[in-house]
Amino acid sequence: MLKQFKSFKQIRPDHAWLRKTKDQLMADFFVDQKSSGIFGDGWAIKVGSLATAFILAVIGTTASVSFAQNSLPGDLLYPIKIAAEKVQFKLANNGSTKADLGVEFANRRLHEFSQIVNESSADELAKKEKDLAQVVGDFTKQVAAVSEQVNNLVVAEPSNALPLARQANLEAMKYENTLLDADKKISQTRTEAESPKKELKEAMASVQQIKADYLKVLAVLDDAQHNNLDKKNDSDQVAGDQDFPAVSQGDTGNLPSATTTITVSTTTNEILN
Amino acid sequence: MKLNQRSFGKLYDKLASKIYRFVFFKVRSAEIAQDLTHDTFLKGWQYCQKNEVEFPQAIFYQAARQQIADFWRKQKFQVVSLDAKPLEMIDDQPSLDERLAKNDELNQMFAVLATLPEDQQEILTWRYLDGYSYRQISRILNKPSGTIRVTAHRALKQLKEKWNQC
Numbered sequence: 161m162l163k164q165f166k167s168f169k170q171i172r173p174d175h176a177w178l179r180k181t182k183d184q185l186m187a188d189f190f191v192d193q194k195s196s197g198i199f200g201d202g203w204a205i206k207v208g209s210l211a212t213a214f215i216l217a218v219i220g221t222t223a224s225v226s227f228a229q230n231s232l233p234g235d236l237l238y239p240i241k242i243a244a245e246k247v248q249f250k251l252a253n254n255g256s257t258k259a260d261l262g263v264e265f266a267n268r269r270l271h272e273f274s275q276i277v278n279e280s281s282a283d284e285l286a287k288k289e290k291d292l293a294q295v296v297g298d299f300t301k302q303v304a305a306v307s308e309q310v311n312n313l314v315v316a317e318p319s320n321a322l323p324l325a326r327q328a329n330l331e332a333m334k335y336e337n338t339l340l341d342a343d344k345k346i347s348q349t350r351t352e353a354e355s356p357k358k359e360l361k362e363a364m365a366s367v368q369q370i371k372a373d374y375l376k377v378l379a380v381l382d383d384a385q386h387n388n389l390d391k392k393n394d395s396d397q398v399a400g401d402q403d404f405p406a407v408s409q410g411d412t413g414n415l416p417s418a419t420t421t422i423t424v425s426t427t428t429n430e431i432l433n
Numbered sequence: 434m435k436l437n438q439r440s441f442g443k444l445y446d447k448l449a450s451k452i453y454r455f456v457f458f459k460v461r462s463a464e465i466a467q468d469l470t471h472d473t474f475l476k477g478w479q480y481c482q483k484n485e486v487e488f489p490q491a492i493f494y495q496a497a498r499q500q501i502a503d504f505w506r507k508q509k510f511q512v513v514s515l516d517a518k519p520l521e522m523i524d525d526q527p528s529l530d531e532r533l534a535k536n537d538e539l540n541q542m543f544a545v546l547a548t549l550p551e552d553q554q555e556i557l558t559w560r561y562l563d564g565y566s567y568r569q570i571s572r573i574l575n576k577p578s579g580t581i582r583v584t585a586h587r588a589l590k591q592l593k594e595k596w597n598q599c
Contacts, residue, residue, distance in 0.1 A: 161596045164542050168562055173453040173467065181471050182445050189478055190438045240461070243540035244547065250599045251548065
């Protein structure tokens with residue numbers, strides 16, 4: 161690990177700039193000291209504020225990571241944004257937080273997709289096939305990660321899984337709307353390129369898949385909740401234990417089919433076909 | 434000690450790359466890091482001309498921190514997206530930003546480092562990249578050397594733990 165950390169030593173300024181700056185500073189300091197105006201009277205006061213720099217310099221590397229936050233695929237800082245997200249995800253303490261982060265990151269990927277589509281002409285779109293593919297690939301990974309976390313929670317913490325699955329399902333509907341908007345925009349650009357349409361189709365397919373998954377999960381959790389309530393009513397017990405019964409992995413494998421309740425809009429079908 | 438032409442030249446040769454790296458970590462732009470490094474030497478020099486300084490490095494790092502703080506304070510009022518502004522290439526070589534952007538491992542380490550508190554990031558940089566002793570770092574930060582030692586150990590432990598989790 162220390163070896164990787166020490167690899168930061170390769171961060172060095174450009175040699176020509178180093179030399180030029182040295183010459184410039186030396187010229188300023190030693191050739192024309194009096195006329196340079198460097199030694200202004202106000203400097204003594206300014207130096208006093210050096211001490212306050214300890215307090216003021218609270219924004220640093222962390223803030224510089226946030227510099228990359230607005231970057232898009234293809235930008236120099238985009239890999240930094242992705243690396244920061246990966247670290248954030250891996251350092252998350254629990255499944256619930258991981259799922260929240262996954263939802264947020266998936267939203268970012270879709271936002272980036274929309275931004276590229278909205279801000280590019282037909283010609284530019286054709287050139288951005290790799291960037292769009294990267295965004296959609298990452299989006300698919302994120303939604304799959306959220307889905308995995310939700311499924312894990314169904315077994316481990318069913319009481320937390322229900323609100324999360326509902327939220328994730330709502331987000332999936334938003335994804336669908338965003339993709340539909342992007343589809344309209346792509347149609348308006350009248351691009352001949354296959355690229356954005358292909359990526360859009362992939363993204364839409366993954367959204368449909370997770371929507372179906374979430375509906376199954378919700379069906380299981382709702383059933384579990386009702387069963388729990390029924391049992392309580394049958395035994396005339398005063399409500400005390402609000403926990404859902406644990407659902408085993410085997411149960412999730414035989415989920416009631418929720419596909420009949422999925423409504424796929426005509427527009428979505430058009431994209432998928 | 435007051436700096437003369439010769440001692441300033443030597444100090445610049447020894448310190449410029451370190452100051453640049455220190456600033457670059459905090460602003461993550463070669464162009465801005467160059468500007469702030471230049472201003473750091475200007476301010477540090479001015480201070481050293483009027484004051485007896487035992488360990489000039491401390492003054493220059495303190496000046497760098499002030500430059501960085503000023504920079505970020507200005508950013509609060511004037512939101513400038515660096516992404517929208519193409520970075521100028523200094524020479525024919527790929528820019529530092531470009532080289533870093535392509536290095537996944539460096540980026541990951543940078544992201545892990547960014548999760549540590551600011552003082553820990555700085556102490557790790559000074560200790561393990563710049564090779565300063567705890568005593569020298571204590572002079573930069575005006576803190577007891579024992580405190581620096583403890584913070585450095587704690588920071589390294591946290592960095593290891595977080596790195597291993599990733």
